[in-house]
Amino acid sequence: MLFRSILCKEDICIPLHNIYNCILSTGDFPDFWKMAQIVPLPKVSHPTVYKDFRPISLLFHLGKLAEQVVINKLKGVLCDVIANNQYAYRSKVGTTDAILQLIDDCTLDLDHPNSKYVQLASLDFSKAFDRLQPTILIDKMLSYGVKPNILRIIEDFLSRRQQCVRVNNVLSDYVDVSVGAPQGTKLGPILWLFYVNDLDVDGFKCVKYADDTSFYKTVFRPGIDTVSQAILEAQNWSKENSMLLNSDKTEVMNILINHRYEYDDEVFICEDFSIQPTNCVKFLGVFIDDHLSFSKHIDEIISKCNKRIFLLRQLKILGMNSSGLQTFYCSNIRSILCYAAPAFYTLLSDNDKIRIERIQRTCTRVIFPDLEYDERIEKLGIPMLNDFLHDLCAKHFCRIASNPCHPLFERINFNQCRTSSRRNATIYRPLKANTQKRAKSFFNFYMTHFNNY
Numbered sequence: 001m002l003f004r005s006i007l008c009k010e011d012i013c014i015p016l017h018n019i020y021n022c023i024l025s026t027g028d029f030p031d032f033w034k035m036a037q038i039v040p041l042p043k044v045s046h047p048t049v050y051k052d053f054r055p056i057s058l059l060f061h062l063g064k065l066a067e068q069v070v071i072n073k074l075k076g077v078l079c080d081v082i083a084n085n086q087y088a089y090r091s092k093v094g095t096t097d098a099i100l101q102l103i104d105d106c107t108l109d110l111d112h113p114n115s116k117y118v119q120l121a122s123l124d125f126s127k128a129f130d131r132l133q134p135t136i137l138i139d140k141m142l143s144y145g146v147k148p149n150i151l152r153i154i155e156d157f158l159s160r161r162q163q164c165v166r167v168n169n170v171l172s173d174y175v176d177v178s179v180g181a182p183q184g185t186k187l188g189p190i191l192w193l194f195y196v197n198d199l200d201v202d203g204f205k206c207v208k209y210a211d212d213t214s215f216y217k218t219v220f221r222p223g224i225d226t227v228s229q230a231i232l233e234a235q236n237w238s239k240e241n242s243m244l245l246n247s248d249k250t251e252v253m254n255i256l257i258n259h260r261y262e263y264d265d266e267v268f269i270c271e272d273f274s275i276q277p278t279n280c281v282k283f284l285g286v287f288i289d290d291h292l293s294f295s296k297h298i299d300e301i302i303s304k305c306n307k308r309i310f311l312l313r314q315l316k317i318l319g320m321n322s323s324g325l326q327t328f329y330c331s332n333i334r335s336i337l338c339y340a341a342p343a344f345y346t347l348l349s350d351n352d353k354i355r356i357e358r359i360q361r362t363c364t365r366v367i368f369p370d371l372e373y374d375e376r377i378e379k380l381g382i383p384m385l386n387d388f389l390h391d392l393c394a395k396h397f398c399r400i401a402s403n404p405c406h407p408l409f410e411r412i413n414f415n416q417c418r419t420s421s422r423r424n425a426t427i428y429r430p431l432k433a434n435t436q437k438r439a440k441s442f443f444n445f446y447m448t449h450f451n452n453y
Contacts, residue, residue: 016062020069027152033063035174036163036182055130057163057184067187070157073150074190081144082193083200084407088210089189095284096396097408098209099343102216102283104411104441105205106255106292107347109218111438117256119227120216122281123234124249128211129188130180132195133242134158141194157187179242199237201230209284219254227252231275252277255290257435286340292437294344298352301336305359308333312366325367326380333363334385341389342396346445347437353386360385397446411443426451 023029040053047053082090087098106118125131138155142148161177181188181195192210200206204215204227215230231250238245252275279290287297312328320328337356348356364376377384383391400406413429428447433439 016065019062020066023066023153024069024073024149027149027156029066029153029157030063031160031162033060033066034157034161035060036161036184037166037171038163039166055183057182058166059182059185064186067157067185070150070153070187071190074146077144077146078190078193082197083208085206086193086197086208087407088208089193092399092403093407095209096340096342097400097406098207098212099284099286099288099340100442101408102207102214103288103292103343103347104408104443105207106216107435107438107441109216110255110257111434112218113434114220115218116222116258117219117254118216119219120214120253120255120281121227121231121234122251122253122283123213123215123231124246125211125213125238126244126246128196128243129183129192131243132181132192133179136241137191137195140198144194144197146194154187154191158191195241199234201233204230212284214283216255247275250275251281253279253281253288253290255288255292257291257437284340286343292347293352294348295352297344298348298355301339302355302359304336305333308336309359309362309366312363316366322367322380326382329360329363329367330382333359334388337385338389338392342393342442345389345393346440346442356389357385393442394446394449397442397450408443412447 019030036057036059038055039058040050041056042052043054044052085101087093087095087101102120106120109115109118134155137158138151141151141154158181159178161182162174163177163182164174165172181191189210196208196211196213199208199213201215204217206213206215208214213234215227215234217226217230219226231245231252235245237243254277280296281288287294287300289296312325312333315325315328337359360377361373364373364380368376368379371379382388397412400408401412403409413431415426415429428451430444430447430451433441433444438444
């Protein structure tokens with residue numbers, strides 16, 4: 001049996017090896033591997049119009065292996081070219097780090113004695129991946145130093161594509177597609193990183209996650225609008241790159257600590273484009289309010305958890321054992337509370353920490369209704385929720401501190417003059433903070449925590 005398996009591997013691997021080498025040498029990507037079936041996945045609970053669906057391309061699996069071969073060839077250029085403020089589709093970074101950069105920058109800027117507020121613009125591009133222009137992409141990748149033989153493969157990969165729509169195993173007719181990076185491919189997201197890499201505005205800080213982009217800048221004079229420049233330049237970039245900036249979903253928010261400098265005047269971008277500042281922006285699933293209290297985010301996740309607690313109760317009624325109920329809680333309820341916790345947990349008020357702890361109290365009471373809270377968590381073998389979140393944040397800090405290649409590594413200040421004396425034996429040197437927000441920010445808090453540990 002083992003001998004047959006070895007022969008089978010050789011029968012498959014050798015032809016595939018020859019096909020992939022042929023793709024690399026000729027630059028021709030097989031047309032059959034570019035024929036996609038589009039499956040519309042709903043983006044909302046009750047979709048009613050086509051915009052409520054995300055088109056996902058289902059492609060031949062051998063084509064995805066070929067895409068991975070191309071990605072491997074692009075990795076060197078990708079690491080050298082893509083800016084550190086782009087967190088999507090990169091190894092060992094994710095949405096938590098993108099949100100963390102935004103929050104850390106805001107607390108640092110607000111800590112300046114002369115700053116009044118930070119003005120933030122959260123941009124939204126309509127159907128960004130579907131509007132990608134292959135000719136513009138190839139020109140950009142050529143300027144970044146991608147080898148011509150790889151560019152030929154990418155150009156062929158994006159040309160002569162065909163797709164149909166599949167709903168309930170019913171297929172439409174195939175149509176030709178001349179633009180866009182197909183969602184559902186492995187190569188598409190990597191190509192988008194090259195495409196959006198030059199979206200930048202001088203004088204503004206920026207954080208990106210795929211097509212989610214935010215620009216922000218400190219304002220030192222009350223009542224001054226600065227972010228309109230960034231939105232206008234982003235709009236110009238959109239026109240040059242055949243993108244469409246969605247004015248209805250583009251948001252502006254003024255983040256401040258001192259209530260004396262509240263500024264809610266309308267931001268005028270151009271004659272037919274103006275934005276009224278909001279007091280809360282949703283960025284990568286986290287609700288960021290204009291005072292960085294995250295109370296709105298806690299309201300949202302508690303509301304979401306309460307709906308799932310109902311399901312937990314139903315599972316209890318149906319007779320699920322305590323082990324199964326615990327698994328449901330940890331995977332479907334606690335995971336909501338943990339998402340992106342390093343970005344906001346240290347900034348929560350004591351009252352909000354009590355509110356999220358109450359969720360775990362309720363869930364454990366459903367599992368063991370006759371025991372006290374301390375007894376319930378001991379029997380389940382889980383820590384208190386706030387202890388769990390604190391440890392989760394501490395581990396995230398350690399992962400960043402142990403990885404010099406991490407985009408956020410430079411935000412950790414190591415004690416370069418560390419000695420054996422007790423006075424100078426600390427590992428880190430957190431900067432002096434002028435405000436409580438900065439003192440409680442993620443990096444300052446955990447540098448101080450581990451120095452006192």
